[in-house]
Amino acid sequence: MKRAFPILAVLTAVLLSYALYQALEVAPTEATMGDVQRIFYYHVPSAWTAFLLFLTNFVASVVYLIRRNTKADIVALVSAEVGVVFCTVVLVTGPIWARPVWGIWWTWDLRLTLTLVLWLIYVSYLMLRRFSSSGQTPLMAAVLAVFGALDVPLVYFSIWYFRTQHPSPVIGGGGSLDPRMGRVLLINWAAFLCFAVLVCWSRYRVERLQREVEETQALEGLLESRGAR
Amino acid sequence: MNSYLYAAYAATWIVHIAYLSMVSRRYARLRRESELQMSLxxxxxxxxxxxxxxxxxxxxxxxxxxxxxxxxxxxxxxxxxxxxxxxxxxxxxxxxxxxxxxxxxxxxxxxxxxxxxxxxxxxxxxxxxxxxxxxxxxxxxxxxxxxxxxxxxxxxxxxxxxxxxxxxxx
Amino acid sequence: MTTSSLTRATLAKDLRLEWRSKDAINSMLFFALLVVVIFSFSFNPTAEESRQIAGGLVWVAFLFAAVVALNQTWARELRNQVLDAYRVSPAPANSLFLAKAFGNFIFVAVLEALMTPLFIVFYNLRALGPTWQLPVVAALGTWALVVNGTFFAAMSIRTRSREIMLPLLLFPISIPAVLAMVEATSAILSGEYSARPWIALLATYDVVFTTGCLLLFETVLDAE
Structure with a gap:
């Protein structure tokens, strides 16, 4: 297990550079958008990874609520945090792509809005974890994660209704993907998934270490106060 | 047009590296504290x-x-x-x-x-x-x-x- | 004692307290009034414009004002360890939750009833759609805000800086509900499209989150 981490790190680095080469050189240039369309190979895999991490957060939170297992709590925290990072990437690259293609930075499109709302929900989740007092954090956070997951379909439908009433420039959708593009997309997704696993793993170890240090500190405080008397 | 593409790629890695440096700084701090604790x-x-x-x-x-x-x-x-x-x-x-x-x-x-x-x-x-x-x-x-x-x-x-x-x- | 009688007892206690002090309702009223005046000032809309933006303004004012009341829900029970007493008592947690949620619903409903005439005056409102749908939207929307607000207020009393924490938790989760309330109200006021899908969405939101709150409240109340 000790060697698995460096192996994964090397694999991720290789995959990421290969995916970058594929995205910039191998993938065909899109007919109407030109080279700018290559943002797609970073934007979409990041979005999928973020959604997958949020799903992981939900599953881990439910496991925590049932079993009260510390590991599940750490997994929930880590996946939410890394998910927010990937979601931020999506929200930053999205407008950079939209500007040259549609001439606008932002539009209240279904997918964009859904991503933004998810980002807001999970940032509030991380805020709660930061602000609540130590002993109750995992439980409160797990409950909030369940509420956030309940909210997602409602957010989806509300934005969908909203869109049907306030039509805006039709974006993407329809049209089939060139199979070569699809292949490059999948390679990029695999690379980013590996990267996400790597980051989560490191963050998981840091969190474990942090909890141990904090516990020991509390313990030393207690021992000292007893020993002093 | 290509500047948008490179800007997006750069932004992606800036976000990731900013997060990773935050995590590694925390790790370094914790490592120091934990070594201090073990030497007690x-x-x-x-x-x-x-x-x-x-x-x-x-x-x-x-x-x-x-x-x-x-x-x-x-x-x-x-x-x-x-x-x-x-x-x-x-x-x-x-x-x-x-x-x-x-x-x-x-x-x-x-x-x-x-x-x-x-x-x-x-x-x-x-x-x-x-x-x-x-x-x-x-x-x-x-x-x-x-x-x-x-x-x-x-x-x-x-x-x-x-x-x-x-x-x-x- | 049954669940309903416990709920009634707690609700009556909260209403009596509020009737004597009028803390929540006064601060909410004044707050909402300020929002109305400032918005009216800064936009100075014509009747046609106000029909389009009023739905948003009304609900934003009510949302911010409701947070004032929601923050007081549990803070009151912290003094003299009343909340701990609730936790040790064999009373079902959900009866307490329902009492608090109903109490907040009544406070916010009273606020809305008092503020609506003001909105009509300041923004020259007249509904062009079916007016009878407005109370339905108001009731469903208020419950949507209040049920999650009461729940999150119980969570945020465990945090540092709890007054700030409640809106940070409540607003992101409430986005679909707020969107539905605003859109339904605008639909009724402008009469341009039907409010029905939005009312259905609000009702779904209410059912989903009321169930969620009732299932998880005991966990939150007992959290150590």
Whole structure:
């Protein structure tokens, strides 16, 4: 297990550079958008990874609520945090792509809005974890994660209704993907998934270490106060 | 047009690297703190001695139970798992005091006593979920020490007495 | 005692307290009034414009004002360890939750009833769509805010800086509900499209989150 981490790190680095080469050189240039369309190979895999991490957060939170297992709590925290990072990437690259293609930075499109709302929900989740007092954090956070997951379909439908009433420039959708593009997309997704696993793993170890240090500190405080008397 | 593409790729990695540097800075800080903690055994052993003397003085006090909880936790952090190993650790490090008190017997007895009290619990007491879930075994965390203290207090509040030898509520 | 009688007892206690002190309702009223005046000032809309933006303004004002009341829900029970007493007592947690949620619903409903005439005056409102749908939207929307607000207020009393924490938790989760309330109200006021899908969405939101709150409230109340 000790060697698995460096192996994964090397694999991720290789995959990421290969995916970058594929995205910039191998993938065909899109007919109407030109080279700018290559943002797609970073934007979409990041979005999928973020959604997958949020799903992981939900599953881990439910496991925590049932079993009260510390590991599940750490997994929930880590996946939410890394998910927010990937979601931020999506929200930053999205407008950079939209500007040259549609001439606008932002539009209240279904997918964009859904991503933004998810980002807001999970940032509030991380805020709660930061602000609540130590002993109750995992439980409160797990409950909030369940509420956030309940909210997602409602957010989806509300934005969908909203869109049907306030039509805006039709974006993407329809049209089939060139199979070569699809292949490059999948390679990029695999690379980013590996990267996400790597980051989560490191963050998981840091969190474990942090909890141990904090516990020991509390313990030393207690021992000292007893020993002093 | 291509500048948008490169801007997007650069932005992606700026976000990731900013996050990773945050994590690694935290790791470096924690690493330093944890090494500092691991270099404290001398202090710790002095405390063990002090505690054992205290134990002699207040055999039945709540503080004893709290202190034993601390010891367990501390020993666990240094890689000791069960009661037996802990006793060996204590005997190895603080042999005089331990043999004086016959700690081997006492420690293991008290662990089972905790369990007994919880299993034969008074149904009127509201138990914490963690305890309920684990079927009565208590981990000596910060929390359960407080909990135990509360339990003893609750028992006394109801005009009852908890006999630490038999583990029963009288 | 049954769940409903416990709920009634707690609700009556809260209403009596509020009737005597009028803390929550006064601060909410004044707050909402300020929002109305400031918005009216800064936009100075014509009747046609106000029909389009009023739905948003009304609900934003009510949302912010409701947070004032929601923050007081549990803070009151912290004094003298009342909340701990609730936790030790054998009373079902959900009866307490329902009482608090109903109490907040009544406070916010009273606020809305008092503020609506003001909105009509300041923004020259007249509904062009079916007016009878407005109370339905108001009731469903208020419950949507209040049920989650009461729940999150119980969570945020465990945090540092709890007054700030409640809106941070409540607003992101409430986005679909707020969107539905605003859109339904605008639909009724402008009469341009039907409010029905939005009312259905609000009702779904209410059912989903009321169930969620009732299932998880005991966990939150007992959290150590």
């Amino acid at each position: 055994p001398d202090e710790f052993l002095k405390l063990v001695d002090a505690l054992l003397h205290q134990y002699e003085a207040n055999y039945k006090s709540q503080e004893f139970f709290q202190s034993i909880g601390c010891l367990f936790e501390f020993a666990r952090k240094r890689g000791f798992s069960g009661t037996g190993e802990l006793v060996q650790f204590l005997q190895g490090n603080s042999a005089g005091a331990v043999s004086r008190l016959g700690l081997r017997y006492e420690v293991s007895q008290h662990v089972t006593l905790f369990e007994k009290v919880i299993l034969e619990r008074n149904p009127a007491l509201r138990l914490h979920d963690d305890v309920r879930r684990s079927g009565g075994t208590v981990a000596f965390t910060d929390y359960s020490r407080d909990w135990l203290q509360d339990l003893v207090r609750t028992i006394e509040y109801h005009g009852l007495h908890w006999d630490p030898v038999s583990g029963r509520i009288l």
